[in-house]
Structures are given as structure tokens and as C-alpha cells.
Amino acid sequence: MSRQTPTIKDVALRAGVSVTTVTNVLHGRGGRFSEETRERVLQAVEELGYRPNQIARSLVRRRSNTLGVVVEHFRGALLGNPYYSTLLDGILAEAVQAGYQIKIIALERPDPQYVRLSTEDGSIDGAILAAPLHQSPLLQWMEHCNLPHVVAGSSPRDLRAACVDVDDEGSVYSAVKWLIELGHRRIAFIAGPVNYWSARQREQGYLRALAEAGITPTPHWIRRGNYSTLSGRQAMEMLLQVRPPFSAVVCCNDWMALGALEAMRREGVLVPEDISIVGFDNVEAASVASPPLTTIHQPVREIGMTSARLLIQQIESGKPSDEHVIFPGELIQRDSVIPYSPEPPDRAKHLQRVRPRRRRI
Amino acid sequence: MSRQTPTIKDVALRAGVSVTTVTNVLHGRGGRFSEETRERVLQAVEELGYRPNQIARSLVRRRSNTLGVVVEHFRGALLGNPYYSTLLDGILAEAVQAGYQIKIIALERPDPQYVRLSTEDGSIDGAILAAPLHQSPLLQWMEHCNLPHVVAGSSPRDLRAACVDVDDEGSVYSAVKWLIELGHRRIAFIAGPVNYWSARQREQGYLRALAEAGITPTPHWIRRGNYSTLSGRQAMEMLLQVRPPFSAVVCCNDWMALGALEAMRREGVLVPEDISIVGFDNVEAASVASPPLTTIHQPVREIGMTSARLLIQQIESGKPSDEHVIFPGELIQRDSVIPYSPEPPDRAKHLQRVRPRRRRI
DNA sequence: CTGAAAGCGCTTACAG
DNA sequence: CTGAAAGCGCTTACAG
Numbered sequence: 001m002s003r004q005t006p007t008i009k010d011v012a013l014r015a016g017v018s019v020t021t022v023t024n025v026l027h028g029r030g031g032r033f034s035e036e037t038r039e040r041v042l043q044a045v046e047e048l049g050y051r052p053n054q055i056a057r058s059l060v061r062r063r064s065n066t067l068g069v070v071v072e073h074f075r076g077a078l079l080g081n082p083y084y085s086t087l088l089d090g091i092l093a094e095a096v097q098a099g100y101q102i103k104i105i106a107l108e109r110p111d112p113q114y115v116r117l118s119t120e121d122g123s124i125d126g127a128i129l130a131a132p133l134h135q136s137p138l139l140q141w142m143e144h145c146n147l148p149h150v151v152a153g154s155s156p157r158d159l160r161a162a163c164v165d166v167d168d169e170g171s172v173y174s175a176v177k178w179l180i181e182l183g184h185r186r187i188a189f190i191a192g193p194v195n196y197w198s199a200r201q202r203e204q205g206y207l208r209a210l211a212e213a214g215i216t217p218t219p220h221w222i223r224r225g226n227y228s229t230l231s232g233r234q235a236m237e238m239l240l241q242v243r244p245p246f247s248a249v250v251c252c253n254d255w256m257a258l259g260a261l262e263a264m265r266r267e268g269v270l271v272p273e274d275i276s277i278v279g280f281d282n283v284e285a286a287s288v289a290s291p292p293l294t295t296i297h298q299p300v301r302e303i304g305m306t307s308a309r310l311l312i313q314q315i316e317s318g319k320p321s322d323e324h325v326i327f328p329g330e331l332i333q334r335d336s337v338i339p340y341s342p343e344p345p346d347r348a349k350h351l352q353r354v355r356p357r358r359r360r361i
Numbered sequence: 362m363s364r365q366t367p368t369i370k371d372v373a374l375r376a377g378v379s380v381t382t383v384t385n386v387l388h389g390r391g392g393r394f395s396e397e398t399r400e401r402v403l404q405a406v407e408e409l410g411y412r413p414n415q416i417a418r419s420l421v422r423r424r425s426n427t428l429g430v431v432v433e434h435f436r437g438a439l440l441g442n443p444y445y446s447t448l449l450d451g452i453l454a455e456a457v458q459a460g461y462q463i464k465i466i467a468l469e470r471p472d473p474q475y476v477r478l479s480t481e482d483g484s485i486d487g488a489i490l491a492a493p494l495h496q497s498p499l500l501q502w503m504e505h506c507n508l509p510h511v512v513a514g515s516s517p518r519d520l521r522a523a524c525v526d527v528d529d530e531g532s533v534y535s536a537v538k539w540l541i542e543l544g545h546r547r548i549a550f551i552a553g554p555v556n557y558w559s560a561r562q563r564e565q566g567y568l569r570a571l572a573e574a575g576i577t578p579t580p581h582w583i584r585r586g587n588y589s590t591l592s593g594r595q596a597m598e599m600l601l602q603v604r605p606p607f608s609a610v611v612c613c614n615d616w617m618a619l620g621a622l623e624a625m626r627r628e629g630v631l632v633p634e635d636i637s638i639v640g641f642d643n644v645e646a647a648s649v650a651s652p653p654l655t656t657i658h659q660p661v662r663e664i665g666m667t668s669a670r671l672l673i674q675q676i677e678s679g680k681p682s683d684e685h686v687i688f689p690g691e692l693i694q695r696d697s698v699i700p701y702s703p704e705p706p707d708r709a710k711h712l713q714r715v716r717p718r719r720r721r722i
Numbered sequence: 723c724t725g726a727a728a729g730c731g732c733t734t735a736c737a738g
Numbered sequence: 739c740t741g742a743a744a745g746c747g748c749t750t751a752c753a754g
Contacts, residue, residue: 005481007731018741023733034739055419055483056731060746064416066464080662085446096467101484103427104463106453120366121415122747123462258649285646288619368747379725384749394723417747421730483731 006048015044026052058122066101067091067311068124072110072133082283083300087130087152090304098312100125112137120147126311128152134195148314152307153300154198157324162314164307164325166298168198171329172205175278175296176250178331180213183340184248184276187215190235190260191224192252199227202252202280221246225256232259240267246275247340254279254286254295261289261336276337280329292334299327367409376405387413419483427462428452428672429485433471433494443644444661448491448513451665459673461486473498481508487672489513495556509675513668514661515559518685523675525668525686527659529559532690533566536639536657537611539692541574544701545609545637548576551596551621552585553613560588563613563641582607586617593620601628607636608701615640615647615656622650622697637698641690653695660688 012019017037024032025041033041044050058064069091071084092102105118105127115138119127124147131153132138142149142161151163179187189206192199203222210217220242225231232251236259239246251257257279264271271277271291279286282297306325314321373380378398385393386402394402405411419425430452432445453463466479466488476499480488487509493499493516503510503522511523540548550567553560564583571578581603586592593612597620600607612618618640625632632638632652640647643658667686675682 008733009731019732020734020741021739024740027733032739037739049477051478051481053420053483053731055416055425056746057733058416058746059414059420059731059748060733062746080443080447080450082443082446085443085449088446092465092467096469102465102467104449104453104465106457106463108457116410117412120412122417123415284644285649288646288650290651369749370747380748381725381750382723385724388749392723398723414747417730418749419730420732420747421749423730 006050008050008052010048011041011044011050014048015040017041062122064101064123064125065099066103066124067095067308068103068105068119068127069130070105070107070115070119070127070138071130072107072136072138083153083281084130086300087304087307090301090306091128091152091308092304093301094305094308095312098308100308100312107138110137112141115141116145120145126150126315128307128311129155131155131198134197134200148311148320150307150311150314152303154196156197157201159324160322162310162321162323164303164310165198165327166300166303166329167326168201168329169205169208171296171298171331172202172250172280173209174205174329175331176206176209177212179248179250179276179278179337180209180215182276182337185213185215185340186244186246186248187217187221188239188242188246188249189217189222190232190239190249190251190256191222192256193224193226196227199252206250225252225259227253227255229255229259229262232256233263234259236260236263237267240264240269248276248278248337251277251279254281254283254293257293257295258285258289261293272336272338276340278331278337282332286332287334289336291336294334294337295332296329297332298329302327367411368414369411371409372402372405372411375409376401378402423483425462425484425486426460427464427485428456428669429464429466429480429488430491431466431468431476431480431488431499432491433468433497433499444514444642445491447661448665448668451662451667452489452513452669453665454662455666455669456673459669461669461673468499471498473502476502477506481506487511487676489668489672490516492516492557492559495558495561509672509681511668511672511675513664515557517558518562520685521683523671523682523684525664525671526559526688527661527664527690528687529562529690530566530569532657532659532692533563533611533641534570535566535690536692537567537570538573540609540611540637540639540698541570541576543637543698546574546576546701547605547607547609548578548582549600549603549607549610550578550583551593551600551610551612551617552583553617554585554587557588560613567611586613586620588614588616590616590620590623593617594624595620597621597624598628601625601630609637609639609698612638612640615642615644615654618654618656619646619650622654633697633699637701639692639698643693647693648695650697652697655695655698656693657690658693659690663688 008019008022012022021033022041025038069088095102103124126148129138129151132155151159151161153165155163155165176187191203223235223238225235251260257277260277261271269275279293279295282295286293286295369380369383373383382394383402386399430449456463464485490499490512492514512520513525516524516526537548552564584596584599586596612621618638621638622632630636640654640656643656647654647656
């Protein structure tokens, strides 16, 4: 009995009107049908359980009402990263709000030609590039792309395209400047991977603050990690060898800071008495670490929302834009930083904080 | 000069062949064209920068090659939750692998009619329902839905549809049984919100293990939180009032366990010496808590991957399925649990672990 | 090996 | 207020 899913033609037939009329009442184009016709159509829709085919609609309107979120998935488990998922959540919230859907375009390989095929196929009205890597093919693609697009998160600052990000450079600059004001002079840096724009910019901020204070770091002051906890621990182990010792260390992200914390705990270095530490990102784990980690919060969800808004603007106005929206980072002061003190801390007094060896079950 | 984006017709014209032939070479339907024709077509494609319109293709093939991931977004910032994003990551990985795209369908309101409109519109070939809530309209919708679908994560066990989840009940049952084997008898439970299937099932596991050991909990043994850290702290504060005191507490998720840890730290309760604690989910913060939290890990990414695989199977075979795949949870033993000891811990010995008041900067 | 034609399910001028 | 017709950009029998 039940045949294919009903089409607009079936509705028209049942209501005894033309498909044009059905379209008109469905889209509320007032004045083009009588009240009585409207009711007949709506009833037919109801009885048939008719649902408009959006694919057909997209074809003729040349509009899919969906936003593409392009992620370079060849990097591996990407959405598992809270940064990306929070970004996505912001994009989604804004898109839904404005009547758009979200399609995730996971690039399997870094090939500009392949990117075109995946994006310029009529299935999306515009694209949000989520935190492209350094020398990402996406960046080249954008140059000759007539699909509306905006870059969200970590990206080069000289981009000739709309982009939304946190002020990586300025945030780290301010944090380091603050440490200097607290009396710290020997401030180490655990840098991030060079293929991240964000890591590069944060490093610049560190260097600028030191330079401005007339402090000249040797190469020993900077250790590079890959954003993982393990790499942070290893970097810190190296930094602990340097003499004279540092009184503070700034980390390019929280996970490395957490690793650094672990390295210091193992070595009996007191935080913050011996060494103050600040991270970046304000991940959830930062607040439950011991001591709770001072860090820089970036408004990731807002970045996502703003990207979507900018993209929708471009789509609906038909005008491309190269607006840059850069949010300031926010320093979250917790317990991992204290002012510099020339005399060493009273270890006896603080020894109670060092955790004893625990037996395993 | 540059007009609309080129269509298959433009390619045919330029190559001097019919559109049928263009389609054939583009889809590699061998034997239907000469090698020379093939090259002419490919060259025209190249010169024109032709990209097939997938919307048009979808319309005629009645296949979009995209999987819908349905989330009940009216709950708020959903993808910001690492559970959902990890699930999504698994789905994406498997889908990309199999040549499918992902569309996120964020439901703004819990209306079955609205769900139909959003899903059965030709834009997706099947749907994955991400962790529907208790009494979700999605569950009803599925009953009379001819779109292939599978439920991923937290869901009722008597579902007449394909579903993939962790064994919530069994995992908690095993954990509680283990605590009992360690000598614990007074074991409290911080329950989760009743509108989550997962929370309900975990609670069942707790009750079953106690019952099996002949332990009869009074209502005071169970406090309900809403999965947040704050609610865990509050629940624990109440549990600490109960006399005689508990020697162990099981939490419905890690965030509440982390809150409970905080409550105990404030009250000077030693973990695990006074009270052992186990969480659920194995969030990243659990491993950096002090003490590191013993918890139950669920293979969220695998759940996502398996859901996608099951869905694609249904789509490609044309046969609906109601297969259930239930993964076991894995107990991650860290430092928050020790065997029950009748004598109270030597507080003097452990006092050193209690953190002193910290001054703020 | 190749192509003309019908059709997927809609929307949009356009004519009445 | 209403409808016939063309068309969006593809694919698929079908005939040659």
C-alpha cells in the first residue's frame, strides 16, 4: 500500500490544486491563495505526512542553508580535542539560531584540489576553516575561492580573509609582563609545536615581553613540546637542569603545564614557592590540578559563534569580507604563581605538601 | 568573463561528447568509452575546473552519502561536552573512512513532528541519535521511522532499534562488587540526573551489587546530583553527615567525584584513608586530581565508530537492524581506593598531605 | 562505444 | 487568486 514518500505533486493532487499553489502556501507567500485553499493544502500535507525534500529545494535555489566546518582530519582524532568541539558547539549554536545546518567536512589529505571538490560541490553555502595548521593547503585554497569563508581559531594574522581568534601574542605578552612586575626575571618558556599558528604567536608574546624589560633569554630558556602532557614533563625536566634556576615558567598550553607540574612534583620542586607557572587555554583539568593552575582563558565558544555570524553575514549579503575579530585572552589567577622572592622557601614548612609514595592496590 | 560555475553540460560541450559520456568517464564506468574520449573529457574537466554538483547527484540517486548525527541541542551547550565530541569524532572517523559525510542535526525543541522534518528531508541517508534523554521524543519517533537509524550512547536497553553503548549497569556492579571484596560494606552512591538513561542504569548496578552481598542501603546512602562538580560537592557534604560514616563512595560520573573530593578536602577527610572513591567516565581531569581518581573508562570513540558502522551497514544493505552492541567498561585503578580497614588512619602520619591555606595573589 | 530523452522534487517567472 | 511550463544539474535506462 504505502508507496514512496509523498512529493509535492501528491499533495497538489490530493488538495486539488497546482504544485505552485502548494509551494506558495508552504512558504507563506501571502495573498496568492485563499484561506480555503490554504486549509485544503495543509490538510493534504497532514494526511499524506508530506515533508519537503530539501535536496530538491537546494538544487533550484542554489542554497543549501548549511554551513561547512572544515577540519583537517588527517591529523587524527581531532574532534576529541575539547578546543575543536567547543568551537563547533559555538558554530552550531549560532547557525541553528539563524536557520542553518552544519556539515562537517573532514579532510583526509592536505590537497587543495581535494578541498575544492569537498567544499565547492553545492552542498554548503560557506565554509568555516577550523584552526588551520601552519602551511595548511586550506590557506592557499582560500586565496582563489569564491565560496564565502571565515577562519576560526589559530591562524596567521596577515590573512586576507575573515578570521576570528584570540589574541595569542598579546595574552602571553601580558602574562609575562605581569610575572616581571611580580619580580621574576628568569622566566622559562615551554613552547608549542611550530606547525601551530597559535604556538608561534604565543612564543612571540613571550619574547616581546622579555625584550621590553631588557631581559635577554639564552636558547636554554625555551624548550619545545608538542602540546602533550608528556612533552611538558620532559621539557620541564630539561629546564630544571639550567643554572641558575628559573623562578617562573610559562607554558604554551595547559596540558604541557600539567606535565611540568608533574616533573616538578617528582623532583621535589615546590610550586609556586620555588617556581611559579602559568598555562594557556584554561582546560577543565587546570582547575583541579594541585596547585590549581594559573592560566589564560580563551573564549573558544564565542570564537565559534562569531565565525558563524560573520560567515552568515557574507552569505546573505553576497559580499566577501576580510574582517578580523580578535578576542583578548583572560588571565585566570589561581594558586600557581607568587611574587619572586630572593630567599629560598622554608622547605620544612612546606614539606607537608609533598605527597608520600602511595601503595598501589 | 567568468560566468557561473561550470556544469556537466559545459564539460560535454567542450569535450565534444554527450553528458552521458561525461558521467560515465567521471564514474569510471569502464567499457563505455574509448581511451581517447576519456582523455578529452578529463582535459575539459581540468580546463574548466569542473566540480560535480553533489546536490543534483543526490536528488536523482536518492542518496546523499551523508550521515545525520542528531543531538538534542535544546539542552544547551552540548558539543562542549567531551562525551559528545568524542562520540562525534568516532562517528566521523568511521564515516570518512567509508566515504560518507556528516551532518549535525541539532534539535531545538523536543517535538517529534519537527524531528521528522529535520531528518526525513532527503539530506541524510540515515541517522545516529546521540545519547537521547529519558523520554526523549526521538525514541518515539524511531518507532515509526523508515530512515535507517542507530542510537549511540546512553539509551534504554529494551529498545527495538540498533544501539551501541557501554555496559553502565554491569560496570558499576563490578566496581561496587570489587569494593565489597576489599572489605567495604558502607558504600554510598552519588547518583546522576534521572533523565539520563546512563545514570539510571549505573544506579541499578550499584543496587544490584549491594543486594547480592546482602547489604541493605537506607535512602540516606544515595544522593542525587546533576553531573556537575558543584552538585557532587554538595552531595558529598550531605553524605559526610551520615553516621556511622561511609568507608567508600561511588559516583555516577567523574565531575561529581571531583566535587566530592573537594568536599572531603575541605572537611579534612582523607582520601583514600578515610573514604575510598570511584568515579565514572575517565575524563582527563580524573588523572590529574589529587589523589588521582579511580574510575570506569568507557570506550566512547569506539561507540561512535561502531554506531557509524552499523548505520552504514543498514543503509547499504537496505535492511533495518536492531542489533545491540554493548561494550564493557574498564576499571582504571588509580590512588583513590584502598581496602577497608577497621581502625582509623593515623592522621598525624597523613596530615602532611593536607594542603595548607594558600594566600591569593 | 555513444547519445537523446526522461526524470529526480522542487521553485520561479509569467500569463491569465 | 491560480496554474502551465521551464529549469536547477545531475543519472539512468534505452536505443543505436
